[in-house]
Amino acid sequence: xxxxxxxxxxxxxxxxxxxxxxxxxxxxxxxxxxxxxxxxxxxxxxxxxxxxxxxxxxxxxxxxxxxxxxxxxxxxxxxxxxxxxxxxxxxxxxxxxxxxxxxxxxxxxxxxxxxxxxxxxxxxxxxxxxxxxxxxxxxxxxxxxxxxxxxxxxxxxxxxxxxxxxxxxxxxxxxxxxxxxxxxxxxxxxxxxxxxxxxxxxxxxxxxxxxxxxxxxxxxxxxxxxxxxxxxxxxxxxxxxxxxxxxxxxxxxxxxxxxxxxxxxxxxxxxxxxxxxxxxxxxxxxxxxxxxxxxxxxxxxxxxxxxxxxxxxxxxxxxxxxxxxxxxxxxxxxxxxxxxxxxxxxxxxxxxxxxxxxxxxxxxxxxxxxxxxxxxxxxxxxxxxxxxxxxxxxxxxxxxxxxxxxxxxxxxxxxxxxxxxxxxxxxxxxxxxxxxxxxxxxxxxxxxxxxxxxxxxxxxxxxxxxxxxxxxxxxxxxxxxxxxxxxxxxxxxxxxxxxxxxxxxxxxx
Amino acid sequence: xxxxxxxxxxxxxxxxxxxxxxxxxxxxxxxxxxxxxxxxxxxxxxxxxxxxxxxxxxxxxxxxxxxxxxxxxxxxxxxxxxxxxxxxxxxxxxxxxxxxxxxxxxxxxxxxxxxxxxxxxxxxxxxxxxxxxxxxxxxxxxxxxxxxxxxxxxxxxxxxxxxxxxxxxxxxxxxxxxxxxxxxxxxxxxxxxxxxxxxxxxxxxxxxxxxxxxxxxxxxxxxxxxxxxxxxxxxxxxxxxxxxxxxxxxxxxxxxxxxxxxxxxxxxxxxxxxxxxxxxxxxxxxxxxxxxxxxxxxxxxxxxxxxxxxxxxxxxxxxxxxxxxxxxxxxxxxxxxxxxxxxxxxxxxxxxxxxxxxxxxxxxxxxxxxxxxxxxxxxxxxxxxxxxxxxxxxxxxxxxxxxxxxxxxxxxxxxxxxxxxxxxxxxxxxxxxxxxxxxxxxxxxxxxxxxxxxxxxxxxxxxxxxxxxxxxxxxxxxxxxxxx
Numbered sequence: 001x002x003x004x005x006x007x008x009x010x011x012x013x014x015x016x017x018x019x020x021x022x023x024x025x026x027x028x029x030x031x032x033x034x035x036x037x038x039x040x041x042x043x044x045x046x047x048x049x050x051x052x053x054x055x056x057x058x059x060x061x062x063x064x065x066x067x068x069x070x071x072x073x074x075x076x077x078x079x080x081x082x083x084x085x086x087x088x089x090x091x092x093x094x095x096x097x098x099x100x101x102x103x104x105x106x107x108x109x110x111x112x113x114x115x116x117x118x119x120x121x122x123x124x125x126x127x128x129x130x131x132x133x134x135x136x137x138x139x140x141x142x143x144x145x146x147x148x149x150x151x152x153x154x155x156x157x158x159x160x161x162x163x164x165x166x167x168x169x170x171x172x173x174x175x176x177x178x179x180x181x182x183x184x185x186x187x188x189x190x191x192x193x194x195x196x197x198x199x200x201x202x203x204x205x206x207x208x209x210x211x212x213x214x215x216x217x218x219x220x221x222x223x224x225x226x227x228x229x230x231x232x233x234x235x236x237x238x239x240x241x242x243x244x245x246x247x248x249x250x251x252x253x254x255x256x257x258x259x260x261x262x263x264x265x266x267x268x269x270x271x272x273x274x275x276x277x278x279x280x281x282x283x284x285x286x287x288x289x290x291x292x293x294x295x296x297x298x299x300x301x302x303x304x305x306x307x308x309x310x311x312x313x314x315x316x317x318x319x320x321x322x323x324x325x326x327x328x329x330x331x332x333x334x335x336x337x338x339x340x341x342x343x344x345x346x347x348x349x350x351x352x353x354x355x356x357x358x359x360x361x362x363x364x365x366x367x368x369x370x371x372x373x374x375x376x377x378x379x380x381x382x383x384x385x386x387x388x389x390x391x392x393x394x395x396x397x398x399x400x401x402x403x404x405x406x407x408x409x410x411x412x413x414x415x416x417x418x419x420x421x422x423x424x425x426x427x428x429x430x431x432x433x434x435x436x437x438x439x440x441x442x443x444x445x446x447x448x449x450x451x452x453x454x455x456x457x458x459x460x461x462x463x464x465x466x467x468x469x470x471x472x473x474x475x476x477x478x479x480x481x482x483x484x485x486x487x488x489x490x491x492x493x494x495x496x497x498x499x500x501x502x503x504x505x506x507x508x509x
Numbered sequence: 510x511x512x513x514x515x516x517x518x519x520x521x522x523x524x525x526x527x528x529x530x531x532x533x534x535x536x537x538x539x540x541x542x543x544x545x546x547x548x549x550x551x552x553x554x555x556x557x558x559x560x561x562x563x564x565x566x567x568x569x570x571x572x573x574x575x576x577x578x579x580x581x582x583x584x585x586x587x588x589x590x591x592x593x594x595x596x597x598x599x600x601x602x603x604x605x606x607x608x609x610x611x612x613x614x615x616x617x618x619x620x621x622x623x624x625x626x627x628x629x630x631x632x633x634x635x636x637x638x639x640x641x642x643x644x645x646x647x648x649x650x651x652x653x654x655x656x657x658x659x660x661x662x663x664x665x666x667x668x669x670x671x672x673x674x675x676x677x678x679x680x681x682x683x684x685x686x687x688x689x690x691x692x693x694x695x696x697x698x699x700x701x702x703x704x705x706x707x708x709x710x711x712x713x714x715x716x717x718x719x720x721x722x723x724x725x726x727x728x729x730x731x732x733x734x735x736x737x738x739x740x741x742x743x744x745x746x747x748x749x750x751x752x753x754x755x756x757x758x759x760x761x762x763x764x765x766x767x768x769x770x771x772x773x774x775x776x777x778x779x780x781x782x783x784x785x786x787x788x789x790x791x792x793x794x795x796x797x798x799x800x801x802x803x804x805x806x807x808x809x810x811x812x813x814x815x816x817x818x819x820x821x822x823x824x825x826x827x828x829x830x831x832x833x834x835x836x837x838x839x840x841x842x843x844x845x846x847x848x849x850x851x852x853x854x855x856x857x858x859x860x861x862x863x864x865x866x867x868x869x870x871x872x873x874x875x876x877x878x879x880x881x882x883x884x885x886x887x888x889x890x891x892x893x894x895x896x897x898x899x900x901x902x903x904x905x906x907x908x909x910x911x912x913x914x915x916x917x918x919x920x921x922x923x924x925x926x927x928x929x930x931x932x933x934x935x936x937x938x939x940x941x942x943x944x945x946x947x948x949x950x951x952x953x954x955x956x957x958x959x960x961x962x963x964x965x966x967x968x969x970x971x972x973x974x975x976x977x978x979x980x981x982x983x984x985x986x987x988x989x990x991x992x993x
Contacts, residue, residue, distance in 0.1 A: 115553070219786070250789055251557075331781070334589060334599060335598055339593050340551050340553075379781060
């Protein structure tokens, strides 16, 4: 395709969306294109292509263009903050003032918050343009995006397969180049696993690094927001905006936010990489293992040292998580009772009827399953056997990592046990689905930061390398990921079929 | 048959913070429904609690006042249950690690002896909103007012050291006195600022504890006293008739003076308590606690002793006047202004308290100010008015007719202190009381003072109550003795 959309020689519709966030900022700075132009370009792509992926729940066409226009004006006036005019998308778990925030649930299908999440506010202050709200598993409960009230997201690499979850919409939108970056959240792997399955880069920060205010809670002690983008550098740029100490979140940590791009170019010579044997045991897909081993060899080539380590309590992670997370969720989701906002059943005959039908109608099966499990684990007579035991396991898991980080700088392994699977293939077996997060859950329990970086393809399906860092050591994780991306091209691979079709696409006015 | 009553109290005191325990909304009483409810108070998704430091300071002040250990790493827990006026469907409270550990409170019994009531602990928690069942609602609907939701409460839990309703009331009043003296609670019972839950059981002396019931949400001392008497009687009657007490929650209606079962233990919620993951443990250091100790005001016991010493009051009077912080302040202001402590105390304990009681007002809302009362007391002391006239003056002040001097002038209430006029009155009465004078002269000297009443009464009557009684007495005695 040689002629550009709307005959604007500055917009090449075959390459524009290939640009990273760093490229876009440079292009805007250099005046190669305007925010309105690139925003319109992404809106065009979403309108034309997203019916294949269902990665967006809400598209903010009007407000995005207004924000872009305002950003162009600021830039012209020489007052351009970090993300001035850069289009991104927000996971539909982040409350957006005046824009419906559904959390992927019928329960909140009609919910329009009167406030912004701190993450949303941070991006607004940084001048970002919000293209829309991305699809997700209902209340972030799922690893395949099949639990969304708005229908499943399809993996752009193979639309018969899942994108992972719960941030499947954000991962698919970035993979299909319907947004250069998107916010996401990770409670047990919900950033890293979909990033791995969709071949993008995603980062879950240290618990407390990114404010949870206005981020709809699933499991408060595990939830953490983070960025998804095509490169580690872009994740660093996004994290610069997302991370903040927030007095409105009591679990937010009052520690200065570094510039996460500062250390990207450090050579990796001498970096000690822990390779936990528990992450390479039974259940790991051979192709995935091969890709991860090859990535580790690449790090060795760059001068890093591999150290075999053990995280002996790894097996406790999934069972402990599936007590703690549902327990917190059962309480967090109790507020959806039909009294003040959200779904309410028709013509309740009394209070009890209203509660029961509202919640029966408003929640999907997986959410109900976790509420039931969680309520059971907290019940009188079961608390000690489940919740208290799970908290003990959590402490042991954390101690494993504390011990490991005395020997190594980062830990690496697979993000998920296998590449993307087909829709419905794990539908009847929740435990098989829960095992999708077997390598990611422990970091949430420990509160540690983790990343997923594309590191190979198996049957043309992406594989993610997981990098786990020490507390508040996001810079070192990003440095390792960035250096890996300087000598490999996995992150530049794009799925087929994401090019615009036809030439009569409208453009910037 | 002898029965022993065992009572424990749970007392909810609303803390007098300006804003709520986890949000910035105002806690002021009486606003239009839902005008003091933020997104957090409405439990909108994604909102998060931030603890109010002032609520902690207040709870710590209470802990220090009852000589309790302060927990240096207290934890908030969630108590889960569904109710429309509980927006999150859980109450944030403290279960395992409350801010205030074991302490004790001294009460004075009717015979003047002291008893120590142990406090098991006191914890911080948030209040719920209110359900409104009367109002302009669609058929079958109720309203919800979330203004109160999130108001900080300190819940004070006693050990079952209380043996009867009088002790329970003395204990409740003592707590009221402590929290109002500390200024951490406004003590306005009628607005629900203090509410009592009473756990009651009965047993034969020496026997194991009986099954207890809990009567909830009593918001006056009188209701509490009545509710306890009623429940003790019910339990004893039931057991003596061969019945069995079941563990249940009961509600007392102060208007009908009846109680009914609200729910039994079997119907009770499983609250599924667990530590609130949105709030970290609140870690305090010794310096912080010490700095709060330095700011503690005078506590009721110390004030009681000082009142006895400084103003020469009896223990009984000192008790009444030091019991309520506003009462104590009212007394001290009036006593200092008038320079007359005993008379001031009598007026406050007598007329002022009686009138407040009748009109169901607290001393804080007394229409007569301490300064006004002092002005009146001063006019009694200097002889301008008699005690009897003072009652009219007090009435006038109560009705807002101005201060004592204004009313004395307006009503012409000055008593006659002119000795010439009084002598004339005395002479007149003596001249018209031959029989009584004769009796006086023939009576044994020791019985004569009792006979003065007749003459004084006649003289006061003749003066239309305006003669200075002290002068009348002096002149009368002198004149009668001249006739002996």
